[in-house]
Amino acid sequence: DSGVTQTPKHLITATGQRVTLRCSPRSGDLSVYWYQQSLDQGLQFLIQYYNGEERAKGNILERFSAQQFPDLHSELNLSSLELGDSALYFCASSAFSRIDTEAFFGQGTRLTVV
């Protein structure tokens, strides 16, 4: 158990819909990262938050947004969903804003868009 909690574990939704994925980082970790893992694109960095502020942005679509709340949990919002958004979404956390530190991944949310 990494200490990072992601909910829900599975999500099936229709095209055009909006979903919210939730992540609770390890106790004491201030950084939260979101990654998308698909068969053709591998593990892609989406966005990082550190202590409530956006710290780095990767290949995140405009239809996607995220935020980190004062209690440090984070949510990833995916809207106007397309079939191609079907993937495994991982949240990871680390103690610092630097990315040269060990990151702990959650179990992931498997999103299926039908």
Place this chain on the structure above:
Amino acid sequence: GQQVMQIPQYQHVQEGEDFTTYCNSSTTLSNIQWYKQRPGGHPVFLIQLVKSGEVKKQKRLTFQFGEAKKNSSLHITATQTTDVGTYFCAGPRGGTSYGKLTFGQGTILTVHP
């Protein structure tokens, strides 16, 4: 932009054989990390290499960082069935310790008993 390439994409070995995966970056990396993802699981941090030419060992696993800090390798001696999974290398884009972590495509290791 920076790319991190991993080879091979797949590797099948018999239990007891050795295994090596290679990671190559188009730019110099400030550090490189290795992760393992078991089938159906999530990535788990294995190690980070920072210094040019660095070699680190974890039991049967040996990690190397190239002299130019543009390539790295993971070698497993005498594989076991518990070694199955996908091994990823990852490096910070832009060569700094902040920002975006770029993952290689991973090497999927299958170990036949």
